Amino acid sequence: MELRLYDTLTREKRVFRPLDSARVRMYVCGPTVYDFAHIGNARPVIVFDVLFRLLRHLYGAKHVKYVRNITDVDDKINARAAERGVPIRDLTEETYKNFKDDVAALGCLEPTVEPRATEHIAEMKTLIERLVESKHAYVAEEHVLFAVSSMPDYGKLSNRSLDEMIAGARVEVAPYKRNATDFVLWKPSKPGEPSWPSPAGIKAPGRPGWHIECSAMSWKHLGEVFDIHGGGIDLVFPHHENEIAQSRCAFHTGAMANYWMHNGFLQVEGEKMSKSVGNFLTINDQLDHWGGSVLRLNMLKTHYRQPIDWTQTNLKEMGRELTRWTDLTQSNSEDDQDGVRTIVEALNDDLNTADAITQLRGFYKSKNVSALRVGMELLGLSTDPKSIQGRKHKRMYVEAGHISITGQSVQLTIAPGSIEKLIAARNSARSARNFSEADRIRDELATMGVVLKDSKDGTTWELAR
Ligand SMILES: [Zn+2]
Structure with missing residues (x-):
């Protein structure tokens, strides 16, 4: 059977055909690095790692490019750094390192590229300039906003109509927005917040909105249109809807990615x-x-x-x-x-x-x-x-009669090799139905603090607690 994937956009399972089978391209939204990732965040990481492995198997490891970004500029990061009184860069580096350790422990391969938002500000500004020039975006009070009404089929991924969204918008509408559903591409930075020279003729320094980050990083590393875009189902609206709007309007393409894949809730x-x-x-x-x-x-x-x-x-x-x-x-x-x-x-x-x-x-x-x-x-x-076993499980390292249990060392009165010999002797006694001898060996080991465990797969031993 050929690979078939369910596409959230067309709402059907379709045969997967890459745009270029020598270069299969996948983008997955990565973490915002401000705190330990929760177990729900592990789901897309694991799911798309399996897809990455499958694609590598089907197309060859060299022909698959998997990009998972790092969002290292965001309101949540600024707030947490201020709360903890640490420099923003220290917080994002520490969190990123923890994330890397976590996902490695989950058995995930490293993506081909892990781009950081702060290293792609130039690409974001280029996209924003293009969107302003083509009237898909406008400047208002030092913000740049995407004009949702400029894109007639906005809302297709999440199956919402523009009229319904405008009517149902309950977000507090900023006065500078033309429409309640217009979203931020760039905004001014407050003193102390990370900032860069602004695009579109805005004098005050500012920083990007979250959605434009992914459009810029996927463009830089995968091109204007690529094969698969993935993430958690909670990202369908507004994040992925807005990524599609930005990328399609900036590049005048009919699609941003050919398959949109979303994992369910946890x-x-x-x-x-x-x-x-x-x-x-x-x-x-x-x-x-x-x-x-x-x-x-x-x-x-x-x-x-x-x-x-x-x-x-x-x-x-x-x-x-x-x-x-x-x-x-x-x-x-x-x-x-x-x-x-x-x-x-x-x-x-x-x-x-x-x-x-x-x-x-x-x-x-x-x-x-x-x-x-x-x-x-x-x-x-x-x-x-x-x-x-988890990291806090008592681990036993056995080496020449010496055992250490999570750092604490104890001297065994019997060498592990001798334990194995006694287990073998006990097994022979049991096969010969000499149960008193088998019990004697078990008791002898018990006096030395070694407990035997019998199962259908054989006998193992551990230290008495
Ligand atoms: Zn994203």
């Missing part, structure tokens, strides 16, 4: 996530409790367009499932391309990760080690057993 334990409810989860604190692969599997078991309920019960279940899978993948096997084909087939159907995971369960059941391994890799799920 709620926590059946409720909308909010700081006031106290169920606000950051990626960073989830990683303390769960390994990145568990979070990733939990995200991907629901199709990206469906809403997802983020629950502890599901995370535990995914942790157990991933443990079984990674255990099985530790055994040797030949590479089996059937696994790849099956997973690609599932993903080709509008990135059906839920189906792909059902296939992985089948591979596990039939003990098809290589198919399970390559399938997991294609979904970006680590086969390393260490990827299951």
Whole structure:
């Protein structure tokens, strides 16, 4: 089956045909770097990472360009920096670094380019000048505003008519706006805020609005029209609607991107996530409790367009499932391309990760080690057993009779190699139905603080607590 993707703009699943198969181009709106990203922000990052992997598989890694921007100039950033009393640049650098660490732990590949808004002010100003010249934008009280009424089919992505929007506008209308729905392309900066020389003959220094940032960065790195534009469903209106308006009117094109993809909402334990409810989860604190692969599997078991309920019960279940899978993948096997084909087939159907995971369960059941391994890799799920535990989990590092548990060292009275030998001796005793000997070995280890755990996959050991 060919790759088919659901396009929010045309509201149908369509066969994916890149404009240029030697250069498949995707843009996804990235974070505004002012605070730790919440777990809802992890959803587009993971979903579009799977699409990036799939496109690389289908077209070759060198032929796919994935751009995910960094919004490092924004009102929220200015407010937070002032609140914390730190320079803006320090806040954005620190937050960006945390974000990079978080998404790496989630098993995401780095995008081809991660452009920063503050490094694309010149492109934004060029777009703004063009829009003013072509009467799609106007200057009012040192602001530049996009004239929504200049674009007859504005609102197509979110399926809103311009008349309805103007009638229903409840935002407090700034007096300098011609229409309530007109949006800011450029605005003056207050003292102390980041500022640049303004476009369109405005004397006072200013800064860009959020929407123009993405139009400028996608243009610079992907061109006037590109293949896929992605983001969370909350960005459809107004952000993506406004990106389309800016780019199409600046370049006089019929489209900004040929496929618009949006992931669904995420709620926590059946409720909308909010700081006031106290169920606000950051990626960073989830990683303390769960390994990145568990979070990733939990995200991907629901199709990206469906809403997802983020629950502890599901995370535990995914942790157990991933443990079984990674255990099985530790055994040797030949590479089996059937696994790849099956997973690609599932993903080709509008990135059906839920189906792909059902296939992985089948591979596990039939003990098809290589198919399970390559399938997991294609979904970006680590086969390393260490990827299951969170950072705060007590980790044991065993080295020549010496064990350290998250920094604290304890001297073992028995070398780990000897523990393994005793386990083997106990296993032979059990096979010979000599249960008193098996119990004696278990008790001997227990006196040395080593606890055995038997499961259908074999015997493991850990330190008594
Ligand atoms: Zn954007």
